Amino acid sequence: MGILIEENETVFHLQTERTSYIMAVKNGKHLAHVYWGKRIHTPDISHVLLMGGTCFDVMEPIERDGDESCSLNNLRQEYPTGGDGDYRVPALDVEYADGSRSCPLYYCGYRITEGKGKPEGLPAIYAGENEAQTLEISLSDEMKGLQVYLIYSVLEKADAIVRSVRIENHGKEPVRLHKVMSASVDFEQGGMDMLCLPGAWGRERHIERVRLHHGECRIGSSRGASSHQMNPFLAVMEPCADECHGNVYSMNLVYSGNFMAGTEVEQLNQLRFYMGLGDDSFSWILDPSEGFAAPEAVMVFSDRGLGEMSRIYHRLYRRHLVRGRYRDEARPVLANNWEATYFDFDEEKIVSLADEAAGLGIELLVLDDGWFGKREDDRSSLGDWYANTKKLPNGLKGLADKVVNAGVKFGLWLEPEMVSADSDLYRAHPDWCLHVEGRRRSECRNQLTLDLSRKDVCDWLIETVHGILGSAPISYIKWDMNRHMSNAGSAQLPAERQKEVPHRYMLGLYRVLEEITTRHPDVLFESCSGGGGRFDPGMLHYMPQTWTSDDTDPVERLFIQYGTSIAYPVSAMGAHVSASPNHQSGRETSLKMRGDVAMSGNFGYELDLNAFTEEEKKEVREQISKYKEIRSLVMNGDMYRLSSPFDGNTVAWMYVSREQTEFFFAFFRIQAEVNAPVSRVRLQGIQPDIIYLWEETGSCYRGDELMEIGLVMDVAGDYQSITGHFKKIRE
Numbered sequence: 001m002g003i004l005i006e007e008n009e010t011v012f013h014l015q016t017e018r019t020s021y022i023m024a025v026k027n028g029k030h031l032a033h034v035y036w037g038k039r040i041h042t043p044d045i046s047h048v049l050l051m052g053g054t055c056f057d058v059m060e061p062i063e064r065d066g067d068e069s070c071s072l073n074n075l076r077q078e079y080p081t082g083g084d085g086d087y088r089v090p091a092l093d094v095e096y097a098d099g100s101r102s103c104p105l106y107y108c109g110y111r112i113t114e115g116k117g118k119p120e121g122l123p124a125i126y127a128g129e130n131e132a133q134t135l136e137i138s139l140s141d142e143m144k145g146l147q148v149y150l151i152y153s154v155l156e157k158a159d160a161i162v163r164s165v166r167i168e169n170h171g172k173e174p175v176r177l178h179k180v181m182s183a184s185v186d187f188e189q190g191g192m193d194m195l196c197l198p199g200a201w202g203r204e205r206h207i208e209r210v211r212l213h214h215g216e217c218r219i220g221s222s223r224g225a226s227s228h229q230m231n232p233f234l235a236v237m238e239p240c241a242d243e244c245h246g247n248v249y250s251m252n253l254v255y256s257g258n259f260m261a262g263t264e265v266e267q268l269n270q271l272r273f274y275m276g277l278g279d280d281s282f283s284w285i286l287d288p289s290e291g292f293a294a295p296e297a298v299m300v301f302s303d304r305g306l307g308e309m310s311r312i313y314h315r316l317y318r319r320h321l322v323r324g325r326y327r328d329e330a331r332p333v334l335a336n337n338w339e340a341t342y343f344d345f346d347e348e349k350i351v352s353l354a355d356e357a358a359g360l361g362i363e364l365l366v367l368d369d370g371w372f373g374k375r376e377d378d379r380s381s382l383g384d385w386y387a388n389t390k391k392l393p394n395g396l397k398g399l400a401d402k403v404v405n406a407g408v409k410f411g412l413w414l415e416p417e418m419v420s421a422d423s424d425l426y427r428a429h430p431d432w433c434l435h436v437e438g439r440r441r442s443e444c445r446n447q448l449t450l451d452l453s454r455k456d457v458c459d460w461l462i463e464t465v466h467g468i469l470g471s472a473p474i475s476y477i478k479w480d481m482n483r484h485m486s487n488a489g490s491a492q493l494p495a496e497r498q499k500e501v502p503h504r505y506m507l508g509l510y511r512v513l514e515e516i517t518t519r520h521p522d523v524l525f526e527s528c529s530g531g532g533g534r535f536d537p538g539m540l541h542y543m544p545q546t547w548t549s550d551d552t553d554p555v556e557r558l559f560i561q562y563g564t565s566i567a568y569p570v571s572a573m574g575a576h577v578s579a580s581p582n583h584q585s586g587r588e589t590s591l592k593m594r595g596d597v598a599m600s601g602n603f604g605y606e607l608d609l610n611a612f613t614e615e616e617k618k619e620v621r622e623q624i625s626k627y628k629e630i631r632s633l634v635m636n637g638d639m640y641r642l643s644s645p646f647d648g649n650t651v652a653w654m655y656v657s658r659e660q661t662e663f664f665f666a667f668f669r670i671q672a673e674v675n676a677p678v679s680r681v682r683l684q685g686i687q688p689d690i691i692y693l694w695e696e697t698g699s700c701y702r703g704d705e706l707m708e709i710g711l712v713m714d715v716a717g718d719y720q721s722i723t724g725h726f727k728k729i730r731e
């Protein structure tokens, strides 16, 4: 049973397999938050919910016999607003036409539906009728005619609750939304840690954990993209919680643009935890009769530490977020020419890479940046999506046919959201980019951002990409995006709506992606933004994989891929073997180490395949055939993180099949250590009674020995790796 309604319809209890989330209506009007945590029976609300005030608290008037005096500043509120005596961070901040910001929201009613809906125009978690139940609670500010719907979808088996909010203006005047949180939760105890995934270009999603302090801790992005700098994921956790133990509460926003999330610990040590759209980078005018849908926040609780939290996200995103043919189908092993050639290639070079790729067992060759317009470097031609005939005399089709004839599929790089000032597109439509009239059009990587808040620009984009896909046998698109927004104005919007541009851009982008992916269901799309600058559930709804980082150094990748796995499955991460010395770090590493790191992802090569020695080719062939053997385990298995690069010199993780009869294990040691203590790694998630064969060594181990005593990792030298494919031989 996903949703229980109790105590004369005043208590709402959402239950997943291991979680309870409880709300109650107090005094007939205040929707209070009661509990989020391990699954429990419905408690006696009067014991749990304390409503009294303290000195200086504004008290809500007692209206009827039986009402309790109530301070909004102390009450754990389900969807707090400001202006009426709750001095904590509001979940909703509106400005009415008379300039007032006070917005008391009182409970109106609820309804329950089977299955799960979707916020209009936005990516979303999806579920069948028997996989989810949805509770919609309505609140209103009656005086102004503002109606707020809190939407909770309970995916009982998947162990997740998805929250979103819809706001409707039934009043007579426009309302300006300054902030709309998708979810806000009040906890009684603030003594918790917060874990987020900050980074930078080439250093995405490192793990940062800090103790919460009084006042606010806030994260977010105002760059027009979810960003390399901060991922839209946030967890609060007990200080004692670790990978395998303790309570962890987390939220992940299904959105790829500006966001804010944070915590506030207030005077009585209560904690507010929130995520959604807001801050300086968001504003929306809601005209009478209009509605506004906020993106979904995926809420996952684990009482078994971060590891279990991650596995819940991984399973959910694999089954209920990613769509299309490649949700379930094996993703091809690819070779990408970017680090092999950069802009310096021609048809002959690409065909020679395709020939080599086919011989090595690679399944897809991707032609990256530089194939269009007159592009020889990054200073021109974005927007001119026709073949550069100097490099490709036979056009895109001529090249693609030759690649396919060589025995591999053909994939193509595009950066559809951008335009170069030096392009035919820009010369024809100078007002199609984001800009502020009269100001310098600020460029980044010599490019401007197309104004996807405009319908005409989006329509052009849909037809252009559709045309390219129809022009040649293209099986894969790498959809890149290489700058953040600045001067985010639109020539088509009035002054008072200019601040809506970043969100309108995202709505435009999502429409474009929905249309293109629907028209081309057989194409595999990989999203990219200078590496992992838009690695978020929003993009994953349209494109099942993301290029994890432009940093392909295997040691750096251990940190990036480990951090990314906190919220995202390995099946979402692109990971390639690149050249040594590495182009970003200059570090030299073995082909084995590079291959072993890249195998924890959508495996590929990004170096000059023609430069391999015969010995290297043999090793590469072996790597590819090994990857093909373990591909489905890595893509679909449960991931257990065993040793973190953020804690020391070793990294280990494993992927276990659903039946626990097979697993793949990978261990890495970063720096050599002299006279080091014995390094043992204890495995997790397998059956204690099963005897497993380590295929590469021929040794057999019982599951309990592997989990309780562990495997000795005996390696010498810097940048070493050991991997193992284990299979059940008997009980």
Ligand code: DGJ
Pocket: 338, 368, 369, 413, 480, 482, 528, 529, 530, 531, 547, 549, 550
């Ligand atoms: C950034 C991407 O992350 C790279 O992989 C490559 O595609 C370049 N853009 C091309 O400009």
